[in-house]
Amino acid sequence: MQRLFTGLQPSGALHIGNYFAALKPMIELSQEFPDSMLMVADYHALTSLKDAAELRANIIEVGRDFLAAGVDPQTSIIFKQSDVPDHTELAWIFQTLVSVPFLQQAHAYKDKVAKGLEANAGLFAYPMLMAADILLYDSDIVPVGADQRQHVEYAREAAAKFNHAYGETFKEPRERILDAIATVPGTDGKKMSKSYGNTIPLFGSKDEIAKAVMSIVTDSSGDKPENVYAIHKLFRHGESLENLYAEHKGSYKTLKEALIEDIDALVAPMRARHEAITDEEVKLILVKGGERARERAQTKMAAVREVIGVAI
Secondary structure (H helix, E strand, O other), X not given: OOEEEEEEOOOOOOEHHXXXXXXXXXXXXXXXXXXXXXXXXXXXXXXOOOOHHHHHHHHHHHHHHHXXXXXXXXXXXXXXXXXXXXXXXXXXXXXXXXXXXXXXXXXXXXXXXXXXXXXXXXXXXXXXXXXXXXXXXXXXXXXXXXXXXXXXXXXXXXXHHHHHHHOOXXXXXXXXXXXXXXXXXXXXXXXXXXXHOOOOEOOOOHHHHHHHHHOOOOOOOOOOOHHHHHHHOOOOOHHHHHHHHHHOOOOHHHHHHHHHHHHHHHHHHHHHHHHHOOHHHHHHHHHHHHHHHHHHHHHHHHHHHHHHOOOO
């Protein structure tokens, strides 16, 4: 049975980009790959989030988000990265196998530094912790956005370097990218990201959704508002979408209002489930998921320690 692995950082409220690029594919792929693992990547969040109270709240929210979006904790393991210390141990081992120039090529690192984020060592070594996340569980498939393809390539490279040095130990995973939604655009036309402030909240109220949609940057020189259309095609498809934009050519306000209705139609049932899930329910699922993830991780790390020579 092949295993699917994905994760989300608890760095703030989820947006529709997270849903289409990670949660929705994960839920759909979990039908194809029943042995799935969803990680709340709290140690990754430390590269930018330094508020302990906010991080604690965000961890619970990501767990709640997974459940509200339809993830079944009976078939998928939902767990917190920090509950499995083997992640950071394996990341250190991988760091001893790769070079500084190799890590300097990371697109995400260069992009974040260019945008003024602090170039801390954790951000620099981020790809090797992500490689450890993936490889620790013998993951076969990793659903990612097109801009994150390199992270899986780094995981394959870490596996190859380790296997070359110590013998066949790790699988080399494959990324799964859904081309139609590989990069979800934000309200400014760039990739939707919390760090860019261009998001539409996944579990926001209808008023919050409306405020975000009405802020979408439009090109007044054309009949079709391209940024609005790029988001709208995630919610409405084919002839129905084309007819809507043909009928209301040039009427940007009407098209934005139609987008608000289509987003809310998808979000409203999930929002209701989200509001009904308690903190205690989330904590219990994370605890149980952590136990299951630790059991798998410890088995793998016992083999790793043996082949590298630290087990005596």
